[in-house]
Amino acid sequence: MKKEEVIKIRKKTAAFLKKAHIAITPREAENIEAADCGLGDIEHMGLQVVVYENNKRYCAKELVLFPRQAFPEHRHPAAGGGNIGKQETFRCRWGKVRIYVPGEPVSIPKAVVPEKYRPYLTVWHEVVLKPGDQYTLPPNTIHWFQAGKKGAVVSEFSSTSTDELDVFTDPRVKRTPTIE
């Protein structure tokens, strides 16, 4: 992503956090990760992240999703050294998020995703999180998620995060740095 676009996305993200009454420092605001996954279409497919802490034992992030913004299907495989893959808990703080995981597919999914991404969304069991709701995903479980029409702010608590190892269903996805 171009620097100007990243700056625009960071400002928009900070405004969502303000609406959700979540404080971040000016330094954190300047370092918000804008993850477009190399698809060049971040408003539809991507995610904004504030990493609070990521060490050898645990990780905590704030995820910000714009209205109907989705994050592509992926899983967190074993990372070596006895790490069986990242386990993560999503806790909705503001707005609404739908997480799609393996299991009985929902009959009428509420997700609204552009046609070009649909072949790479293979799990359709729908878990809906409103503020105060949370869901824990076992290691190496395929999942994707999308915010509702207002967007969403979601706290992620997890074991150590190793984003670079994530395996995505869509071969076009690249977990590229925020600014190229």
Place this chain on the structure above:
Amino acid sequence: MKKEEVIKIRKKTAAFLKKAHIAITPREAENIEAADCGLGDIEHMGLQVVVYENNKRYCAKELVLFPRQAFPEHRHPAAGGGNIGKQETFRCRWGKVRIYVPGEPVSIPKAVVPEKYRPYLTVWHEVVLKPGDQYTLPPNTIHWFQAGKKGAVVSEFSSTSTDELDVFTDPRVKRTPTIE
């Protein structure tokens, strides 16, 4: 603590979380931990906790402190099985909290603590957290903390929590269950 007192403390805690715009479920509200540490003086020395997740890899909690409420000095020792002791990150979400840790003692501490507890507060290096600020405490580090005059809401991200192993400086402290 008596059941009626616990219910009162839980209601007060829920009101603080509401002021801080942090959503919890009705079930979480009914299970808020009121930790008086066996001292029978929770408004001065104690803590309210909502445990979001505590598994074999990580833990996430919301800590609520009433105005000037302090939590007694303690450390998290090695817990066996390769666990070198709980490591924890405190992130202030609302209000103000002062964490006291080993290091250069502050010349004029802002903490206000009843005389009877002071002999058991031995570390006086002061770390002040306002909303958006955070601090990570290495395993087995002695610490205690106190909210400012408005109280505080603090997210705690950590390795697995094993409260029952905590070692307190004050021999009177017992990490008793919320309701006896």
